[in-house]
Amino acid sequence: MLPINPLFVTYCLAAELKKPDLIIVPAFYGDRDSMLKKHKDLINWVSTKYHEGSEVASLCSGIYFLAEAGLLPGRSCTAHWSDMEDIVRRYPDVNFLSDMVITDQEGVYTSGGAFSSLNLILYMIDKFCGREVGVWASKMFSLDMDRISQSHFAVFKGQRKHNDDDVLKAQTYIEENHHLPLTIDDIAARANMSKRNFIRRFKKATKNTPFEYLQRVKIEAAKKALEKGSQSINLLMYDAGYNDIKTFREVFKKITGLTPQDYRRKYNREEIYLN
Structure with a gap:
């Protein structure tokens, strides 16, 4: 198949490339363990080429290849927010930033979920080809320039993949009574x-302090209310468990990256069609 533009694409095996300038690892779907086991040679090749001077980028779940290649310890990285628990469990020395769309450290690039990969491609066009070309590509392909956060896409899943039954019971209690x-x-x-022991065990199991977890549960309840109905911000704030509008707005924006009003405009069906 020939491209519709005047560029020529030369196909070859990865092993035939002596020193690529940039290696892009695409996202993959399926069982993580079997995929990583199947492609051990490719993972080793990526590691070797990086240490020989090539830069490496991962799109979404491609981050697993970079982690297995040993390129992420001590570096910040991102991927689809739903992969956070698994990545943190597998690679505890990785600084996973679930809210980021793109990370760029020492020639290692990672990108958030699904279409956030396009933001990384746009970022690299901007970086390697210049701002003028980056802005042109942004307009041509209708992509937001300089988008840095994917936190408003995240769905809080409760971080229940652990074996501490007492903490699981505490999580359930928080989720059922967050409005109190x-x-x-x-x-x-x-x-x-004891309070001290509880905080220690809770954070070990969920990666959040109990206070952080409570705030995230409250904000998730508020997000759902904003998505579905036309209830006033003040009323849904009380239902979520807050009694101070300033605090609610500050915590909401910290977790989602948007104000409550902006979140409603973006995700409430009635707001979308009315505007």
């Missing part, structure tokens, strides 16, 4: 633990 004036002391007491 809960305190960490009360939750720790219900779990029959």
Whole structure:
């Protein structure tokens, strides 16, 4: 198949490339373990070429190849937000930034989920070809320039992939009662633990402190209300468990990257069609 533009594409085996300027590892679908096992030679090749001077980029789940190649320890990285728990479990020395669309450190690039890969391609066009070409590509392909956050896409799944039954019970209690004036002391007491021990075990199991977890549960409830109905911001704030509008807005924006009003305009069906 020939390209429709005047560029020529030369196909060859990866092993035939002596020193590529840039290696892009695409996303893949399927069982992670079997894919990584199947492509050990490719992973070793990526590692070798990086240390010989090539730069390496991953699109979405392609990050697993970079991690297996040993290119991520001590570096910040991103991928689809739903991969966070698995990546942190497999590679605990990796600084995973689930809210970022793109990371760029020492010739290693990673990108967020699905279409965020296009943002990385646009970023590299901007970086290697100049701002003028980057802006042209942004307009030509209708892509947002300089988009850095994917946090408003994330769905909080509760981080329940652990074996601490007491913490699981505490999580359930928080999720069912987030609208009440809960305190960490009360939750720790219900779990029959000292506050200090409860915080330690909770963070070890979920990667969040109990306070952070409570805030994320509240904000997830508020997000769902903003997506579905026309309830006022003040009312849905109370239903989520907040009683101060300033605090609610600050926490909401910190977690999602958007104000409550902007989130509603972006994801509420009635708002989308009315505007």
